Amino acid sequence: MTIPALLQSNLRLPAIVAPMLLASGPELVIACCRAGLIGTFPALNPRSTETLRDWLRQIEGALEGGAAPYGVNLIVHKSNARLAADLKVVSEHRVPLVITSLGVQKDVIDAVHAHGGVVFHDVISRRHAEKAAEAGVDGIIAVCAGAGGHGGTLNPFALLSEISSVFDGTIVLAGAISTGAHIAAARVMGADMAYLGTRFIATQEAMVDRGHKEMILGATSRDIIYTPNISGVHGNFLRLSLEKAGLDPDNLPMVRELDMGSEAKAWKTLWSAGQGIGAIADIPAAGELCDRLVAEYQRAMATKDPFAGKRAPAHV
Numbered sequence: 455m456t457i458p459a460l461l462q463s464n465l466r467l468p469a470i471v472a473p474m475l476l477a478s479g480p481e482l483v484i485a486c487c488r489a490g491l492i493g494t495f496p497a498l499n500p501r502s503t504e505t506l507r508d509w510l511r512q513i514e515g516a517l518e519g520g521a522a523p524y525g526v527n528l529i530v531h532k533s534n535a536r537l538a539a540d541l542k543v544v545s546e547h548r549v550p551l552v553i554t555s556l557g558v559q560k561d562v563i564d565a566v567h568a569h570g571g572v573v574f575h576d577v578i579s580r581r582h583a584e585k586a587a588e589a590g591v592d593g594i595i596a597v598c599a600g601a602g603g604h605g606g607t608l609n610p611f612a613l614l615s616e617i618s619s620v621f622d623g624t625i626v627l628a629g630a631i632s633t634g635a636h637i638a639a640a641r642v643m644g645a646d647m648a649y650l651g652t653r654f655i656a657t658q659e660a661m662v663d664r665g666h667k668e669m670i671l672g673a674t675s676r677d678i679i680y681t682p683n684i685s686g687v688h689g690n691f692l693r694l695s696l697e698k699a700g701l702d703p704d705n706l707p708m709v710r711e712l713d714m715g716s717e718a719k720a721w722k723t724l725w726s727a728g729q730g731i732g733a734i735a736d737i738p739a740a741g742e743l744c745d746r747l748v749a750e751y752q753r754a755m756a757t758k759d760p761f762a763g764k765r766a767p768a769h770v
Contacts, residue, residue: 456624456646458572458592460550464522466490467748469637470574470626471740472651473527473553474660475499475603475721480512482659482740487513487521489744494525494553497540499661506540510547525551525574530559537562545569555604556687558582558589574626578606580616587621594621595649598629600729602652604689605629605680614644630675630730634750641755650747652728657740666725667737669694675729683709684724695725 457468470492471482478495486493500506513524526549528540544552545565552566554575563573567590574593575586583594596617598610606613610627617625627640628649637648654660656667669692679696682688683706696703701724738746 456622458624460570460572461492461523464490464520465492466522467634467637467744467751468641468647469747470494470525470551470647470649471654472603472628472649473499473525474651474655475726477655477660477662479659479661480509480516482654482657482661483513483524484516484521485657485659485740486654486744487517487524489741490522490748491744492522492525492551494527494551496527496529497544498529498534498536503536503539503543507543507547510543510549514547523550525549525553527553527555528562530554530557530562532557541565544571553595554591558586558591560589563590574624576604576628577617578604578608579613580620583617584620587623591623593624593626593646595626595628596645597649598627600630600675600678600690601628601649602655602690602726602728604687605728607680607688610640610643618644630728632730632733634747634752635754636730636733637747637751638754652726652730653734654740654743655727656734656737657743658737659740662725666692666695669725670727670731670734671737673727674732678727678729678731679703681706683707684721685709689726690728692725692727695723699723 471486473494473496483493483495500509526544548569550571552571552573566573572592574595575591576595576597577583578597596613597606598613599607624646626647626649627645631648631650632653640648656670677693678690679693680690686709693703
């Protein structure tokens with residue numbers, strides 16, 4: 455299992471609860487880390503760099519005495535005016551895991567390494583993986599077809615194989631993962647860890663509107679639309695939320711360029727979700743969900759395959 459030693463402390467499951475725009479906050483991170491999964495949040499969810507500092511203090515105080523590590527997502531894009539200031543705070547607090555998105559900057563990676571942290575970068579293609587590997591990341595998150603938020607289009611078998619041919623660090627699989635059996639499948643496929651987002655939107659601690667959580671419960675993969683015309687980058691969204699906002703999901707106005715400021719505003723009413731929603735049927739407390747995932751994972755990994763060890767038939 456290729457997981458950095460820094461991230462293995464008190465880890466019960468090879469899984470990361472993804473940083474979700476407007477959904478992930480201190481309560482969700484704390485509950486997940488206490489239950490043995492890596493909890494994360496986007497640095498832009500706090501409304502200012504000073505509030506980011508407050509969130510980190512809250513999380514660190516709550517996790518004293520034993521818990522899985524936590525992480526922060528930094529958007530490495532020209533439209534993120536807070537990147538330098540947020541990175542400074544992240545380094546001051548020696549955040550164990552930093553997840554970078556929408557761009558690779560070696561100086562960001564070097565800064566995280568300087569404070570003793572590790573960097574995972576999310577990608578949707580081999581080309582992006584090669585750039586991240588060259589820049590020196592510790593892990594690559596393969597964001598495959600069906601992932602919530604800014605998802606890719608590649609099949610996980612294809613993307614995992616291509617990434618593993620150019621990168622020998624930690625590989626994390628993302629895309630429609632909702633159960634412990636899915637996490638086990640990711641491990642069997644060759645991923646070191648799994649990345650779960652949408653499943654944790656439908657938890658009591660997620661900061662989103664109750665209607666967002668309930669819409670996930672009533673939807674299946676056919677209710678997801680993949681479009682660049684919310685923020686300028688392709689992503690998966692709940693069709694019904696677009697319709698409720700007065701938009702025609704099949705005829706959306708074109709958005710030509712990503713802007714993190716306008717994206718955060720849009721996502722308050724235009725709700726994201728991945729194709730794994732068909733496996734989501736409740737809104738539990740995050741700790742309860744983590745315990746369930748651990749039990750499901752252990753059952754799946756302990757299942758005896760009737761084909762394992764079978765020999766080829768003898769030739770007469």
